[in-house]
Amino acid sequence: MSQSVQPAEEKPLTEHRRSGLIYAISAYVLWGILPIYFLSLVPASAFEIVAWRVLFSLVFCAILLTVTRKWRVFGALLTNKRVLFTMGAAGALIYVNWQTYVLATVSGHVVEAALGYFINPIVTVFLGVIVQRERLRVAQWVAVGVSVVAVVVLAIGYGSLPWIALLLAFSFGFYGLIKKRVGGSVDAVSGLTLETMWLTPVAIVQLIVVGATVGITLGTISVWHTVLLVGAGVITAVPLLFFAAASRRLPLVYMGFIQYFAPFIQFLVGVAILHEAMPPERWLGFGIVWLALLILTVDMIVAARSGRRQVALDVATIE
Secondary structure, three states: OHHHHHHHHHHHHHHHHHHHHHHHHHHHHHHHOHHHHHHOOOOOOHHHHHHHHHHHHHHHHHHHHHHOOOHHHHHHHHOOHHHHHHHHHHHHHHHHHHHHHHHHHHOOOHHHHHHHHHHHHHHHHHHHHHOOOOOOOHHHHHHHHHHHHHHHHHHHHHOOOOHHHHHHHHHHHHHHHHHHHHHHHOOHHHHHHHHHHHHHHHHHHHHHHHHHOOOOOOOOOOHHHHHHHHOHHHHHHHHHHHHHHHHHHOOHHHHHHHOOHHHHHHHHHHHHHOOOOOOHHHHHHHHHHHHHHHHHHHHHHHHHHHHHHHHHHHHHHHO
16 A cells, blocks of 8 residues: 555655756856846946846835735834844845946956855855854865865966955855844745845935946937846846745755856856956866865765765664
8 A cells, every 4th residue: 555655655756856956957047147147238337237136126026025915924024123134234245245246247257256156155164163153074174175275276366366256255155144044934035125125225326326427328228228127126036036946845965066057157158158268277276166066065965865864763763
């Protein structure tokens, strides 16, 4: 009897993970092609792009809250001061991340921006030790040490610290830590809505300054350019929703692998399409970063398998 029930139980699980993979790959592919999207918004300045990204993200989130009928849930979050101010801090960090990324893209530093997201997992591990006092396994310490060597090599290759990569990695790393504080109490749409609400005054001031200096391009270039600027809100929110859906369906090991899709695509865009310079010392630096990521990934797989074995042993002992 148990044999006849087993296939029926496995099928939904397989479909569940398959849909999770589709959501995860979609999210990271969309994040990977962001450089091409932002470059298509030129001659809009990086500051105008980010300002519209904030405002149209807020509009898109408001539409989603209306369609999903979650305004009451969102309203409850507004009465929670802890959540409200935590999301304000998260908004400040994601603003730094967005502004740095768009500036890097339009100024010809897509490869260095990709580097930031390659080293982000290592930075997250490092922040876990410094901020949350977590204990690392030996392989994790080795990965952190190898990544420090990579930054030194890249600093020599660039002639200075790769500040764009470091700023992206650390801003997103701290963003992740802050988001953990609210845990599962804030869904993806409500979280982005709160963050963009906090950033709306900044975006308005930014547009005023842009209008008084270089000029606002929205509605002045072409219909296609205007549509793409307005679409910056959609291209911001949709990958986040896909990511949230994937996280609920896939184990962390799967997400750990797929997270490298985005920086890898960005790297290919920078080298193969935009023809950014990659002298030997930069290839060496990237190679060392990839070695650190390989160590981290193998350690993650081994730890996950050990955890499953321990669970199986515990279950066997109870039985």
